[in-house]
Amino acid sequence: MYLYSVCDQTKMDKRCETLDKKSCYVCGKENLNKNEIGLTKKLLDKNSKYFYCLDCLAEYLEVDTEFLLVKVEEFKEQGCILF
C-alpha cells in the first residue's frame, strides 16, 4: 500500500526543486545551474553559504570563465558528481 499518492510525490519533488534553487550572491542571477552550484561547492566549500554564477565566480577567483568551464569538464571526467 502506498503511503502517498503520485500527486503528493510530484508536489514533494517540486518542493525539493524549489529548496535546491540557488541565486548568485553577487549579481542576484536566479536559478543557478548545476555546474555553477557545483563549481561553488568544489572551489570554495561544499558547505558554502553563498553561491555564484559563472561570471561572478570567475571575477571572485580572478580567472576567466573559459578557464572555469574547462575545470567543469575536468571534474566531470574525474567522475565528480557535483557536476
Next chain:
Amino acid sequence: MIYADNAATTKISDLAFENMLPFLREQYGNASSQYSLGSKSRQAIIRSRQQVAVAIGADPSEIIFTSGGSEANSWVLRSFLEAYFNEAPHIITSSIEHHSVLNTCHALEQCGVEVTYLPVDNNGCVSVKDVRSAIKPTTKLVSIMFANNEIGTIQPIKEIGKLLNERGILFHTDAVQAVGHIPIDVHDLQIDFLTASSHKFNGAKGTGLLYKRSGLKLTPLVFGGEQEQGLRAGTENVAGIVALGCALEESVADIAEVRERLTNLVHITIKRLKEVIPKISVNGEGAVRLPGIVNVTFPCASGEAMMHLLDMKGICVSTSSACNSGKDMPSHVLLALGLTEQEATSSIRISYGRYNTLDEAEKIVAAVSSAYSKIVANH
C-alpha cells in the same frame, strides 16, 4: 608554474634525462644480447646497480630493479605468504603505511596471514615499544615505512632494525620517500628489505628498486629469463635504470646541502603561514621529518578547495584527502594521527624539492593566504 608536490613525483634531473636518452635511441640493445650493442646496455645496468649500492651502503648483488615502489612493496609482502604457506605467519606493519603495503596486507589477511597494524602517536611516529609488544612466536616480518609520504615523519628505523635483528625477525622498510633525501645505510640500520622509487628522487617514472640482503630468499615475481637474478624476468628497462642510478648518485652527492636548503624553506613556510593564518596546525610538527614536507590543517577550509584555488594560480600542492565523486575521503594517515574527519579534509601537503626556491615559498604563502580568505568568506 610553481611545483610543490615533490612527494608525489619529481621533475627528472637534466643529467638523468641526458644519460637515459641514448638508451631510448641509438643504444637500444637488449641487455641479454651477446653482441656489442647488448653489452653496452648490460654494462649500463651494472653501473647503475653499483651507483645504487654505493648510495645505500649495499652490495650491487643485493639490488634488484623493479617497476617502482608499489611493485617492490607488494612483492616482499606476498613472498612471505608463499614462503610460509602452511604456517599462518604473522606480519607487523603500521596504520600509516602506503596503500601498496596496506592493501597487500589486507589481501594477505584473506589468505590466512595475521597482520598487526600498529598505531602511531599524534606526530605519526611508530613506537619501538609497540613493535616489541606486538611480536609473536609466529612473527616473520615487520614492515615499517622509513618516512611517511603525507607528513614526512621519519620512523625510528635504526632502533626497530636492532630489535628485529636480535629477535631474528626480518625487517622491510618502504623507503620510497626517504632514499635520495636522507642518508641511508642498510647495514648500519639492519634492514633486510628496502624499497625505493626513481621518480621520487628526480629519476624517471616506471623504475624502482628492491634491496634484498644477501642470503635472503624471495620467491620470483615473474618467471621467464634470468634477468634480475631470475627473480623478475623480462627485458630490463635500461633507460629507466640508467636514469635511476644517475639521479640517485646525483641526489646523494649533495644530500646535505639540499636538505639544509629544504629545511629552511619549510621553516620559512611554516613561520609565514602561522603569521597570516594563526590557527593553522602543522601535522607531525613535533617529529623528526623529511626535509621539504609541510602538511597543514586549516581551520574550517576545505583542503580540496584550497588545492584547486592554488592550482588556478599555477601552484601545485596536494590534498591529504582523495576526492571521489565529490565526497572528500579523509586521509588514513591524518586520521591515524587523531585528526577528525573535518580536520583531515581541511589539510594540504606542500612538498618542496631540490628545484624550489625561497621566492616560490613566499609566493605559495601569499597564495594560500589569499585562497584561505576567499574560502572562509563564504562560510
